[in-house]
C-alpha cells in the first residue's frame with residue numbers, strides 16, 4: 149500500500165495535493181491589521197474563490213486528486229472523537245491567548261455549539277467580539293483591547309498550504325512558523341496526521357514537529373531528489389532549524405544532503421520558493437535579484453559527519469552546487485522576468501518564480517507573470533497559467549498554494 153505522503157522530488161507527477169479554498173478569513177480584517185497578518189491588500193473574496201477553483205480544476209484536469217485542509221481538519225476531529233475535539237479546541241484557544249478563564253469558557257461554549265465543520269471554519273475565519281453574547285470584564289479587555297474587534301484573529305494565510313507543513317519522502321515536517329499570524333495554522337496539520345483515517349497509523353515519519361522555538365516554513369523546503377533537499381535560510385527559516393531537521397533526516401531517512409541557501413530576509417522574498425523553484429530534472433527558475441556579482445549566492449551543502457554531527461561545505465556558485473548535488477552535466481537556471489530589472493522585480497513580487505511543477509517540465513503559474521511565462525515556454529516548459537488577480541494579493545503563488553502529498557517517483 150502506498151504511503152499517504154510520498155514526495156521524493158519537486159517535479160514527479162502530482163498525484164495528491166492539499167489546498168485550502170480561501171474563505172471569509174481573507175477579508176475579515178481591516179487595512180491596519182494587514183502588516184501583522186502578512187497581507188498587502190484585501191482580496192475580493194468571490195473572485196479569489198473563482199480563481200482558486202480554477203487552480204483546483206486545472207490540477208484535477210491533469211490527474212491530481214485535490215483534498216481540502218478545511219475538510220480534512222473537520223474529518224480528523226470527527227475521526228478522533230469527542231476527547232480529541234475538546235483537546236484540539238483547548239490547544240487552539242491556548243494558542244489564541246486563552247488558557248483558562250471566562251473568555252476561554254465563553255469561546256469554548258460558542259465553538260462547541262457548532263457542527264465540527266462550522267467550528268473549523270469559524271476558527272479559520274476568526275471570531276469577532278460581537279458574535280458572542282458576552283463582554284469580558286477584566287482590565288486588559290476593558291482598558292486595552294476595547295477597540296479590538298476580534299476574540300480570535302482570522303487566519304488569512306491558510307490558503308498557502310505549503311508553509312505550515314512540508315512533505316518530505318514518506319513523512320513531513322510540521323512547522324513552528326515565524327510570525328504569530330501563522331503559528332496556529334500548523335495545529336490543523338498535526339491534527340490531520342494524528343487522527344484522520346487517511347493518515348493516522350500509516351507509519352508516517354514526522355521529521356520535525358511543531359513543538360520547537362526555532363523556525364521553519366514549507367516555502368523554504370524543497371525536495372530536489374530522493375537524497376537532496378534545498379532549504380532557504382530566510383526571513384522564515386532559521387539556520388538552527390535547518391541543522392535540526394538535517395540531523396533527523398540523516399539519522400532516519402535516505403536523505404543525505406541538505407543545501408542551505410541564504411536569501412534576502414524581506415517580505416517579498418520571504419521563502420526560498422518565492423525566488424527559486426525546481427521545474428524539471430535540470431531546470432530551475434531563479435529571481436536574478438538574489439544572485440550577486442557573477443551569479444553568486446551563499447550556499448552550504450550539509451552532509452552527515454561523525455557521531456551525528458554535520459559537515460558543512462560553503463560555496464557560492466549555485467549552478468555548480470546544484471549540478472554536483474544532483475549529478476547533472478548541465479543545468480538551465482531561468483531568470484524571472486527574463487533578467488529585465490523592472491519586469492523581474494514586478495513579476496517576482498507577483499510570484500513569477502513561484503511555479504508549481506505538476507510533472508517534469510510541466511508547471512502551473514500565475515497568468516499575470518506573462519514575461520516569465522513566455523520565457524519558460526521558450527525554454528521548452530509546458531506552462532499552464534491560472535487566474536491570479538485576487539489570489540496574488542496574499543503574496544504567494546501556485547507553489548505556495550499547494551501542499552503535495554503524493555508525487556510519482558521519477
Ligand SMILES: NC(=O)NCCC[C@H](N)C(=O)O
Pocket residue numbers: 185186187305308310311330366367368418419421422542543544545547548
Ligand atoms: N511559500 C510561500 O512563499 N508562501 C507565501 C506566503 C504568503 C503569506 N502572506 C506570508 O507572508 O506568510
